[in-house]
Amino acid sequence: MTDPTLVFVDDARARPRLVVNFGVxxxxxxxxAELYRLAQTLLEELDSVEIVAERRFEFxxxxxxxxxxxxxxxxxxxxxxxxxxxxxxxxxxEDAIGERRVAP
Numbered sequence: 001m002t003d004p005t006l007v008f009v010d011d012a013r014a015r016p017r018l019v020v021n022f023g024v025x026x027x028x029x030x031x032x033a034e035l036y037r038l039a040q041t042l043l044e045e046l047d048s049v050e051i052v053a054e055r056r057f058e059f060x061x062x063x064x065x066x067x068x069x070x071x072x073x074x075x076x077x078x079x080x081x082x083x084x085x086x087x088x089x090x091x092x093x094e095d096a097i098g099e100r101r102v103a104p
Contacts, residue, residue, distance in 0.1 A: 006020065006093055007021075007089050007090045009082045009083065010071075015073055015074065016073075016080075016081070017082075018072040018074070018082055018085065018089055019072075020069060020070040020071075020072070020089060020093050022069060022093060022096075023068025023069065024068075025093070025097050026068070026100075028068065028100070029053060029068045030053050031096075034096040035053055035070070037096075038051060038070075038072070038096075042072070042089075045081075045085065046075065047075065049073070051070065051073070052070070053070050053071075054069050054070075055068055056069070070093075
């Protein structure tokens with residue numbers, strides 16, 4: 001089994017998007033204040049950004065899982081800058097997770 005990745009580019013979509021596996025590393029959802037902080041960081045580099053925080057529930061016969069992810073939807077004008085912006089998003093995630101981690 002490989003270790004999960006905290007931040008990665010989702011290149012299967014029409015719009016550029018980065019995915020943060022927030023809950024895998026923190027055991028919780030990102031707070032509204034943390035999401036606003038991420039937006040302010042990205043607005044230093046971009047004209048606009050859309051951030052989606054999602055809690056997904058997955059069920060099977062012997063398995064239940066809750067996944068907390070943050071999606072950073074970039075404007076079309078930022079196409080090709082995903083790799084450039086990923087370190088700022090990674091730093092935000094590590095900072096937020098370090099502030100308040102929930103033990104698994």
